[in-house]
Amino acid sequence: MKNEEPRHFLLIAGRGSLPKLVYEELVSCGDNVEITFLPGSEHDDLTTRHTKINPDNFLDLLQKYRGMGVEHVVLAGGVDRPNQTSILFKHGETNNQINIMGGDDSILKQFITVIEEIGFKIWGVHQVIPQLINHNGVLTDRSPSSADKSDIIFAEEIVTSIGNADIGQAAVVRNNRCIAVETISTDWMLDSIKDVYSTFANNPDERGGILIKASKPNQDLRVDLPTIGPNTIQRVVSLGMSGLVIESGKVILIDLPKVIQMANQSGIFIWSKSINRNIREKYS
Amino acid sequence: MKNEEPRHFLLIAGRGSLPKLVYEELVSCGDNVEITFLPGSEHDDLTTRHTKINPDNFLDLLQKYRGMGVEHVVLAGGVDRPNQTSILFKHGETNNQINIMGGDDSILKQFITVIEEIGFKIWGVHQVIPQLINHNGVLTDRSPSSADKSDIIFAEEIVTSIGNADIGQAAVVRNNRCIAVETISTDWMLDSIKDVYSTFANNPDERGGILIKASKPNQDLRVDLPTIGPNTIQRVVSLGMSGLVIESGKVILIDLPKVIQMANQSGIFIWSKSINRNIREKYS
Numbered sequence: 238m239k240n241e242e243p244r245h246f247l248l249i250a251g252r253g254s255l256p257k258l259v260y261e262e263l264v265s266c267g268d269n270v271e272i273t274f275l276p277g278s279e280h281d282d283l284t285t286r287h288t289k290i291n292p293d294n295f296l297d298l299l300q301k302y303r304g305m306g307v308e309h310v311v312l313a314g315g316v317d318r319p320n321q322t323s324i325l326f327k328h329g330e331t332n333n334q335i336n337i338m339g340g341d342d343s344i345l346k347q348f349i350t351v352i353e354e355i356g357f358k359i360w361g362v363h364q365v366i367p368q369l370i371n372h373n374g375v376l377t378d379r380s381p382s383s384a385d386k387s388d389i390i391f392a393e394e395i396v397t398s399i400g401n402a403d404i405g406q407a408a409v410v411r412n413n414r415c416i417a418v419e420t421i422s423t424d425w426m427l428d429s430i431k432d433v434y435s436t437f438a439n440n441p442d443e444r445g446g447i448l449i450k451a452s453k454p455n456q457d458l459r460v461d462l463p464t465i466g467p468n469t470i471q472r473v474v475s476l477g478m479s480g481l482v483i484e485s486g487k488v489i490l491i492d493l494p495k496v497i498q499m500a501n502q503s504g505i506f507i508w509s510k511s512i513n514r515n516i517r518e519k520y521s
Numbered sequence: 522m523k524n525e526e527p528r529h530f531l532l533i534a535g536r537g538s539l540p541k542l543v544y545e546e547l548v549s550c551g552d553n554v555e556i557t558f559l560p561g562s563e564h565d566d567l568t569t570r571h572t573k574i575n576p577d578n579f580l581d582l583l584q585k586y587r588g589m590g591v592e593h594v595v596l597a598g599g600v601d602r603p604n605q606t607s608i609l610f611k612h613g614e615t616n617n618q619i620n621i622m623g624g625d626d627s628i629l630k631q632f633i634t635v636i637e638e639i640g641f642k643i644w645g646v647h648q649v650i651p652q653l654i655n656h657n658g659v660l661t662d663r664s665p666s667s668a669d670k671s672d673i674i675f676a677e678e679i680v681t682s683i684g685n686a687d688i689g690q691a692a693v694v695r696n697n698r699c700i701a702v703e704t705i706s707t708d709w710m711l712d713s714i715k716d717v718y719s720t721f722a723n724n725p726d727e728r729g730g731i732l733i734k735a736s737k738p739n740q741d742l743r744v745d746l747p748t749i750g751p752n753t754i755q756r757v758v759s760l761g762m763s764g765l766v767i768e769s770g771k772v773i774l775i776d777l778p779k780v781i782q783m784a785n786q787s788g789i790f791i792w793s794k795s796i797n798r799n800i801r802e803k804y805s
Contacts (some may be wrong), residue, residue, distance in 0.1 A: 399682065403699075429713045
């Protein structure tokens with residue numbers, strides 16, 4: 238649907254399929270879109286009008302776009318954490334330093350501050366394409382069992398605890414036991430428990446456990462929304478898990494029709510639900 | 522040092538070197554010691570007077586020892602989690618079921634309840650051999666740097682959060698970022714981040730990060746005290762980490778002289794300190 242007044246966007250693109258989805262949505266709305274790519278994130282299918290960002294030109298580049306009349310910025314796609322402990326953004330005579338130590342939230346807040354200080358309005362992917370997060374209820378043929386629901390109650394406590402502490406946004410729970418907590422990435426976490434799950438497989442009576450993925454309790458939704466897509470579903474299936482819980486309205490679901498189809502073919506459930514943020518005081 | 526009045530102990534032995542240490546300490550005090558071994562925990566060096574526990578004879582065995590005048594029970598050594606979801610302890614005409622679903626605390630509390638109901642007094646390893654947990658301060662030639670101390674502040678929050686949620690007792694923090702959280706075991710956690718650490722190694726300026734190991738807040742210290750020994754030190758060293766923080770008075774340190782020697786030879790620090798249990802409200 239075309240906007241009456243075209244907006245002028247800068248798309249800061251990371252890895253994965255989100256940047257292309259955002260680009261196509263904005264273009265179809267009649268907006269003007271400039272693109273810059275974060276290091277390691279060049280897209281073959283987004284070849285026009287792009288400039289690669291590096292620490293030496295980042296601030297100058299943003300100022301240039303602002304001078305061209307760009308008013309809006311959207312960050313989309315996965316970002317590899319820089320290996321340095323800090324990044325010095327050079328601009329004219331001044332420098333602007335982002336401290337890379339700390340959790341993802343800490344880094345992204347500094348990043349957003351730099352962009353907003355230049356005068357841009359920052360948009361989240363979900364504000365450009367609301368249907369990516371508009372899911373609610375059990376999305377699959379299979380529903381969670383009462384045993385799965387017991388795991389989910391514990392899992393909601395875990396994502397609340399680890400979200401508050403800026404550790405991660407996902408966990409695996411099985412038989413009311415926490416098997417894994419996301420730190421590096423969800424896919425890395427799922428790969429790391431292959432051996433553990435293979436020991437479970439010796440007992441065919443055992444249920445498979447659940448993956449939960451949720452936003453952090455007080456997260457800035459404009460950046461770093463947790464994202465689920467076919468790659469994650471494939472890992473959940475190959476581990477033999479029962480299913481997947483995602484936070485309704487706060488987790489991006491990429492390629493929903495394919496995700497649902499994969500889940501139904503494999504017999505897992507996907508439940509989009511609001512997360513209970515109450516923590517029981519277990520040991521007091 | 523001999524007790525004036527010999528006590529009569531049942532040692533329930535798991536894996537590792539703790540059961541032998543406990544056995545030798547009790548014998549040197551002049552106490553009488555019976556031994557039973559949990560499945561998978563036979564010790565070549567503790568061959569006398571032992572009976573293997575299995576779910577079918579566990580309650581009867583405990584009753585037999587109680588009838589023999591055994592008054593004290595000590596649980597020592599690592600225990601593999603049973604693969605079943607519940608264990609039915611058979612005793613005469615009655616059954617006693619322990620639900621294996623849940624975190625370690627939940628299982629151990631049920632286990633302790635069964636033993637106490639029969640009339641035993643339960644001892645922690647640290648009550649038999651207090652010197653195993655009597656460590657305090659920086660134990661090594663190397664001290665933590667100010668950057669390490671910054672990681673440690675975050676790490677204290679993490680072990681408090683994951684301890685309250687009965688997730689685990691250890692974590693790895695590096696540059697104020699949580700790299701890993703213990704779920705299965707500390708050694709498993711350290712093995713799982715080898716690949717992650719090898720990517721850090723490309724940048725020689727990077728510090729190595731710290732391992733923290735602490736009891737759960739409000740833990741019953743008689744069972745499941747976190748334990749550190751040469752195996753863990755060897756893993757910390759081979760990953761290239763800076764050092765290790767353990768909770769003073771609440772973490773068992775096995776083979777202290779060897780642990781200190783290994784740490785000093787490798788240039789890592791070991792800091793035994795009380796853990797700050799305050800959680801900052803980061804996102805409110």
